[in-house]
Amino acid sequence: MIEAALKAVDDYSFGFLVALSGVGIITMALLQLFKDLLPSRRIFQRNWFENWLAEASTAQKLGANAAQQSLTQLVDLATAGDDKALFDLPVEQFTGQINAAVQAVLDQPDQYQTLVRLLAQRANDKDVKLLFKKRPTAGAALAQYLEARNRVTRQIQRTLDAVQIAMSNSWKRLLHWLSVLVSAAIIGAALTIYGGPEIWLGPTYGYALAAALLGAFIAPVARDLVSAIQNLRSRPRS
Numbered sequence: 001m002i003e004a005a006l007k008a009v010d011d012y013s014f015g016f017l018v019a020l021s022g023v024g025i026i027t028m029a030l031l032q033l034f035k036d037l038l039p040s041r042r043i044f045q046r047n048w049f050e051n052w053l054a055e056a057s058t059a060q061k062l063g064a065n066a067a068q069q070s071l072t073q074l075v076d077l078a079t080a081g082d083d084k085a086l087f088d089l090p091v092e093q094f095t096g097q098i099n100a101a102v103q104a105v106l107d108q109p110d111q112y113q114t115l116v117r118l119l120a121q122r123a124n125d126k127d128v129k130l131l132f133k134k135r136p137t138a139g140a141a142l143a144q145y146l147e148a149r150n151r152v153t154r155q156i157q158r159t160l161d162a163v164q165i166a167m168s169n170s171w172k173r174l175l176h177w178l179s180v181l182v183s184a185a186i187i188g189a190a191l192t193i194y195g196g197p198e199i200w201l202g203p204t205y206g207y208a209l210a211a212a213l214l215g216a217f218i219a220p221v222a223r224d225l226v227s228a229i230q231n232l233r234s235r236p237r238s
Contacts, residue, residue, distance in 0.1 A: 027182045031175060042087040044174065045094060048167050049087075056118045070115040077101035091171065095164040102156055106131070106149060116152070123155040124148075184213055 034040055053067035060066075078101040079086040086097060102119065105112045109131040120128055127148035136142040192200070 023183050023186050026186060027179050030182055031179055034178070039084075039088070041090075041171070042084060044171060045091065045167060046083070046087045048170060049163070052163065052166075053118060056121055060117050060121055062114055062117060066114045066118065070118050073105075073112060073115050074098060074101055077104050091164055091168045094167075095160045098163075099157065099160055102153075102160075106153060106156075110134075119156045119159055120152045122159065123152045127151050 050067065050071060053071055057063070057066040057070075075081055075083045075086055078097040086094065089097065105115055105119075109116050110133075113132055116128060116131065130145060130148045131152060133145075136145050
């Protein structure tokens with residue numbers, strides 16, 4: 001049953017999949033140019049992180065300028081004020097630089113109170129307030145202070161983990177939908193060239209649009225399907 005189904009795909013759809021594989025390759029090349037030649041990652045990550053800080057600031061009721069002030073401090077600590085260098089980094093390295101900056105923040109938490117509250121928004125409020133007091137020099141008070149700092153540090157690290165995951169997923173979704181749109185545009189252009197502009201008029205419009213959209217979703221995985229069919233072809237017949 002499976003062999004028969006795959007043979008049907010081999011007989012009738014192989015050429016179609018090869019064409020879609022070509023569309024997928026062109027689309028990936030264009031997206032790579034989009035990422036390499038334009039500051040797309042920088043713009044995306046900066047906007048995403050600014051929005052995240054703004055939402056956190058609103059949730060913490062820290063005032064209108066809290067997010068921008070915290071962003072400026074983070075950039076200063078992470079990359080000596082070079083925001084382009086910071087936001088051009090892949091998301092894993094971006095959050096790594098932020099995490100390195102956090103270590104400096106926790107050495108002087110009283111000077112970065114707004115930033116600490118944003119990054120440790122889910123930490124115990126008593127622990128956060130304790131960090132803003134003068135650090136004890138010895139005894140039980142110092143032990144209590146260090147325990148609070150460790151708890152806040154762990155919470156900030158979990159927050160940065162969440163930022164990394166959410167930002168990475170948003171970037172991947174953006175690239176996925178861009179690939180679908182680019183593939184649809186390429187397929188639409190090919191249909192227009194080979195079928196003429198009239199293909200988008202009259203009763204054929206729906207079929208042409210469906211073909212362009214379906215092909216756009218299949219194109220990114222078409223190469224894998226072609227490889228599977230070629231492997232099937234090369235298998236010895238029993």
